[in-house]
Amino acid sequence: MTHATDPALPVSTENGSLLRQDARTRRRNAAETRFKLYGVIAISIGLLMLVTLVTTIVSNGSGAFRQSFVTLDVELLESKLDKTGDRDLEQIKKVSTFGYAPLINGAFETLAAEQGVETALSAKEMGEILSKDAAAQLRDYVLANPDRIGTTAEFTFLANSRVDGYMKGRVSRDSIQNDKNISVEQLDFVDQLVNLGLIEKKFNPAFILGADASDQRPEAAGFGVSMIGSLFMMLVVLVLSLPIGVAASIYLEEFAPKTWWTDVIEVNISNLAAVPSIVFGILGLAVFINTMHLPMSAPLVGGMVLTLMTLPTIIISTRAALKAVPPSIRDAALGIGASRMQSVFHHVLPLAAPGILTGTIIGLAQALGETAPLLLIGMVGFVASNAPDGIVAGLLDPNSAMPAQIYEWAKRADPAFYERAWGGIIILLVFLVAMNTIAVILRRRFERRW
Amino acid sequence: MPFHWLILILIALGAAGYLAGRKRALASADGDVRQLHSLPAYYGWNVVISTLVPALGALVLWLVLQPLLIENRVSNLLPQELIPEGSSAGLVMSDVRRLATGLDKAVAENVLTAQQANSMRPELSDIRARLGEVGVALGSDVRPEVMRAAQAYRRATASGTRLMGFCVLGLAIIGLVLSVSRTSRDFWARNAVERAVMALLIAAASIAILTTLGIVLSMLFETRNFFSLHSWTDFFFGTTWAPNFRGDSELSILPLLWGTLYISFIALAVAVPIGLFAAIYLSEYAGKATRSFAKPLLEILAGIPTIVYGLFALLTVGPMLVNFFGRGSDGVLGVDWMAGATSVLTAGVVMGIMLIPFVSSLSDDIISAVPQSLRDGSFGLGATRSETIRQVVLPAALPGIVGAILLAASRAIGETMIVVMGAGAIAKFSLNPLESMTTITTRIVSQLTGDTDFASPETLVAFALGLTLFVLTLGLNILALYIVRRYREQYE
Known part of the structure; x- marks a missing residue:
């Protein structure tokens, strides 16, 4: 009995040629191509998601930076604003924004008459195409320039969010059928004003620099105050986490003896890095707010919570940077009589500084985008309407933060706020990209290979 | 004494200590650095550390403990029947705190004199309206017990803060004097400084442990409270x-x-x-x-x-x-x-x-x-x-x-x-x-x-x-x- 014809083995065909693949080789090669293709598809899906995400953000958010403005000549009637006529500021202040609304409505009426705009709208309905902010804006102007009462001045008012949506194509005549805030006639009126060049879309710096506004005025909401809140939080994070993180890493990397205690610390740090961020929020709520009675919604508390979250990141990268400094540096310093402390602080630390800085910036960027813990310490749910006046107020007064503000806008029902949420994301991502770029540049420029 | 003054004085003491320590070390060696055990700067830093570290430690400890102690004492002043049904002592205490900060603010803005704030009685004067003037809104009318608790709270806080200032400054000065008097050319200043720095490094490394402990303890504590109000079988095995x-x-x-x-x-x-x-x-x-x-x-x-x-x-x-x-x-x-x-x-x-x-x-x-x-x-x-x-x-x-x-x-x-x-x-x-x-x-x-x-x-x-x-x-x-x-x- 011979084993020469084992049917399981491929029988070399009699007329076989190296140049012609047999069926099995073809199958194996096809499997190879398929497998490779899966890899290409997987990477393409990943990259496609990235592209989709970025295009979604840019296409939805870029609109927030441009806003529709209405140019209007308003006659500042003395009879309404300053009945006594003596320009007494106290008297003028008594006129509330309700007193100013008729002036704007009147201005529209004059405009319609002068320019020959045909509309069946009443003056009040015409005035409704402006933001509810317009009267306040007019009042602020009059209080700042009381001598202009009695004259006619040209103003640029924010248009109502519905009108703005119409200008941007978000709102159409069909979509407003059940909308009580705007009517088809008002849109016709807007069309005529656009033809006259009185309504146009312009870059709106108030979105980047201004304060949040209430539910009713999406067109006036801005991102600036929450940026200040984030800035103060990042200051707290930087001031606390950099020294503590560097000190902890120096101890663990340079001095710590191998005992159970240092083992416990090390395991702890690597586990803390993976604790869900919301757990840090619970900690902040229980310890900083309930036990220590620090104020709710304060950037100081937010910064402290984010510090605890960022510390593991900073410690891990600082230890890597310290480890990258070759032992010969330490030996040389010790050899000429430096103490261990001196060798670390005078030689190793400066050499590791670029790496530490890179890690810190990356940690800060992570903290800047973190939202979940901020929800628990109350940095959402109110309108951050004023910029803080001073450092103490900046740290202790309630404020929002960039991601918290985005969340807040996303929760409001009006689609006009969605556009602002996407716009806020663009600003947030610009910060993150800038920080990461700086980190990469630092690494490229200063990192030394030994 | 306002808080930032305390900090400023501490910083000034530290700076003075640095100069004093350095100068004294140099003087003890007749100006010859080679006679000293350590570099002159270490003598200065040694003084700074022994001036500031105990003082700042006491300050932080005091700031954490004082509110807890005062809270405890003041909440004992509140009669049990004052706490409404379904509410907790914590809610009443937050009223007390709000009232106390309101009084502070009123005194700071000269709406009330310090005398008035301490002796005012809600039965006789409309405290709510007076505090409204300085922008402190109170939810309801102030009850006399709450008012008295708030006044006690203010008194305790004020005296506690005064005492804290004395203690912290006292510690700083004792540390300064002791460490300067110890400074001489044979003093191992570098070793002392390095020991202190090492302690700081270890403390920083332990913060990671403290964070974990904080997470676990704070959640364990409140979870225990939860299970005393709600059955644990329902939490883990219920379906709704x-x-x-x-x-x-x-x-x-x-x-x-x-x-x-x-x-x-x-x-x-x-x-x-x-x-x-x-x-x-x-x-x-x-x-x-x-x-x-x-x-x-x-x-x-x-x-x-x-x-x-x-x-x-x-x-x-x-x-x-x-x-x-x-x-x-x-x-x-x-x-x-x-x-x-x-x-x-x-x-x-x-x-x-x-x-x-x-x-x-x-x-x-x-x-x-x-x-x-x-x-x-x-x-x-x-x-x-x-x-x-x-x-x-x-x-x-x-x-x-x-x-x-x-x-x-x-x-x-x-x-x-x-x-x-x-x-x-x-x-x-x-x-x-x-x-x-x-x-x-x-x-x-x-x-x-x-x-x-x-x-x-x-x-x-x-x-x-x-x-x-x-x-x-x-x-x-x-x-x-x-x-x-x-x-x-x-x-x-």
Whole structure:
């Protein structure tokens, strides 16, 4: 009995040629191509998601930076604003924004008459195409320039969010059928004003620099105050986490003896890095707010919570940077009589500084985008309407933060706020990209290979 | 004495101490640095450290302890019957605190004199209106007991703060005098300074431990409170999540856990195949150019804040899915399976996108760590690349890949923003991925935001949920790290 014809083995065909693949080789090669293709598809899906995400953000958010403005000549009637006529500021202040609304409505009426705009709208309905902010804006102007009462001045008012949506194509005549805030006639009126060049879309710096506004005025909401809140939080994070993180890493990397205690610390740090961020929020709520009675919604508390979250990141990268400094540096310093402390602080630390800085910036960027813990310490749910006046107020007064503000806008029902949420994301991502770029540049420029 | 003055004086004392210590050391060596044991600056720093460290330590301790002690004393002043039904001593105490800060503010803005603030009686004067003048709004009329408690609170705080100033400054001056008097040319100043610095380093390293302890203790404490108000059997084994702020709620973790696991499962079903194949391609097939371009781009996905993914889920993916699976005859498929934009699928898919780079870069590292000799051996036997990968590289890398997947799973379970915005708020057991469901993290957020009363089980349940989440993710992490570490040891 011979084993020469084992049917399981491929029988070399009699007329076989190296140049012609047999069926099995073809199958194996096809499997190879398929497998490779899966890899290409997987990477393409990943990259496609990235592209989709970025295009979604840019296409939805870029609109927030441009806003529709209405140019209007308003006659500042003395009879309404300053009945006594003596320009007494106290008297003028008594006129509330309700007193100013008729002036704007009147201005529209004059405009319609002068320019020959045909509309069946009443003056009040015409005035409704402006933001509810317009009267306040007019009042602020009059209080700042009381001598202009009695004259006619040209103003640029924010248009109502519905009108703005119409200008941007978000709102159409069909979509407003059940909308009580705007009517088809008002849109016709807007069309005529656009033809006259009185309504146009312009870059709106108030979105980047201004304060949040209430539910009713999406067109006036801005991102600036929450940026200040984030800035103060990042200051707290930087001031606390950099020294503590560097000190902890120096101890663990340079001095710590191998005992159970240092083992416990090390395991702890690597586990803390993976604790869900919301757990840090619970900690902040229980310890900083309930036990220590620090104020709710304060950037100081937010910064402290984010510090605890960022510390593991900073410690891990600082230890890597310290480890990258070759032992010969330490030996040389010790050899000429430096103490261990001196060798670390005078030689190793400066050499590791670029790496530490890179890690810190990356940690800060992570903290800047973190939202979940901020929800628990109350940095959402109110309108951050004023910029803080001073450092103490900046740290202790309630404020929002960039991601918290985005969340807040996303929760409001009006689609006009969605556009602002996407716009806020663009600003947030610009910060993150800038920080990461700086980190990469630092690494490229200063990192030394030994 | 205002707080910032205290700090300024301490800084001035420190600076003076530095100069004094240095000068005294130099004088003891007749100006010859070589006679000194340490460099002159160390003598200065030694004085600074012994001046400031005890003083600042006492300051921090005092600031933490004083409110606790005063709180305790003042709340004993409040009669029990003052605490209304269904409310807690904490609420009354917060009234007391608000009143006390209001009085402080009124005195600071000269609406009241210090004398008036201390002797004012709510029966006789309208304290609410007076405080309204300085912008402190009080919820209701002030009861005499609360007013007296607030005045006691103010008195105790004022005297405590005064005492604190004396103690802190006293400690600083004692430290200064002692350390300056100890300074001489034979004093080992460098060693003393280095010992102190070392203590600071150790303290910094221990903060990580303190954080963990803080997390565990704060949650354990409140969880214990929760279980004293609510039965633990219902929490762990009940089947209904129905919080009811008038009491009598059913608070069970199981439906939430189901939602969490279902969403995490979908996320992993998206992320693992894509991430794994991407890692295989990048480490085994891709050329240097492709690798250096595709890897960082994929990792950008991990650097995008989760709020962005949340918004993406809520406003882009959710409506898109509704377009496919919902809206009846208007939809793409003409079916009506999906009612709203929030669903398990929405949150799961978006979370999956977020997790792709986690799986891919971890697996990439692990696959690259498989020794080349294994591949060479397989190639030598005539295997193709894909056969080598499937039959040699992947089995060798499997423990590490499992570790990576477990890490991604722990990430998915703890993820908050995507599920808060994309998953919905209905707790239920259902297999339909197009329905909205809720997760542990979502419920923590909703139970702890807004007005919360830390005496009701509806609020405290969040801590029990948080503790469960913490234990769950910690367990997954430890398991993952253990698997990865064991695997690494094999080849090193």
